[in-house]
Amino acid sequence: LDADQRRKVLDLEGWDQAEPVVAKLSMEEKRDLLSTLVDASSADGRLSPLEMQTVKRITEALAIEG
Numbered sequence: 001l002d003a004d005q006r007r008k009v010l011d012l013e014g015w016d017q018a019e020p021v022v023a024k025l026s027m028e029e030k031r032d033l034l035s036t037l038v039d040a041s042s043a044d045g046r047l048s049p050l051e052m053q054t055v056k057r058i059t060e061a062l063a064i065e066g
Contacts, residue, residue: 006050009054010050010053010054010057012057012058012061015061019061022061022062027064030062030063030064031064033062034055034058034059034062034064037055037058038055041054041055
């Protein structure tokens with residue numbers, strides 16, 4: 001990702017538009033979405049500290065526990 005793309009991800013840009021859609025998802029669907037995001041983030045075989053931080057923020061935004 002270039003610098004602008006990284007900023008958008010870290011700032012969860014677009015979350016305001018996505019939140020109403022995500023709020024309607026079941027917990028299982030939210031977990032599946034998170035799993036897909038983790039798979040994409042670790043496509044290079046590792047999850048960097050920055051990627052981990054972003055995954056944690058998204059987990060919190062999705063209200064997924066444990």
